[in-house]
Amino acid sequence: MRPPVKYAVIYGHREEYPVTSMCNFFKVSRNDYYGFVGRLTKPEKDTRTHMPMQWQKISSPSSKQNASTGTNPPLSPNQTI
Numbered sequence: 093m094r095p096p097v098k099y100a101v102i103y104g105h106r107e108e109y110p111v112t113s114m115c116n117f118f119k120v121s122r123n124d125y126y127g128f129v130g131r132l133t134k135p136e137k138d139t140r141t142h143m144p145m146q147w148q149k150i151s152s153p154s155s156k157q158n159a160s161t162g163t164n165p166p167l168s169p170n171q172t173i
Contacts, residue, residue: 099128
């Protein structure tokens with residue numbers, strides 16, 4: 093039996109039997125089992141939704157950038173860069 097299958101069995105019975113005993117029975121390390129459990133509970137990371145806030149502001153449709161040319165409107169004499 094492959095280790096991921098063993099980890100899944102242990103995970104499925106973790107409330108009925110001690111995890112340490114099941115790891116010993118299946119000859120897998122507890123560390124590897126808990127690594128498997130950690131990967132189960134982590135959400136998938138979507139890099140498109142984790143942009144820094146200033147990037148989201150720049151790329152949002154409501155920004156003052158001219159969508160047709162991709163350029164910013166000219167600065168008024170009182171504005172600074």
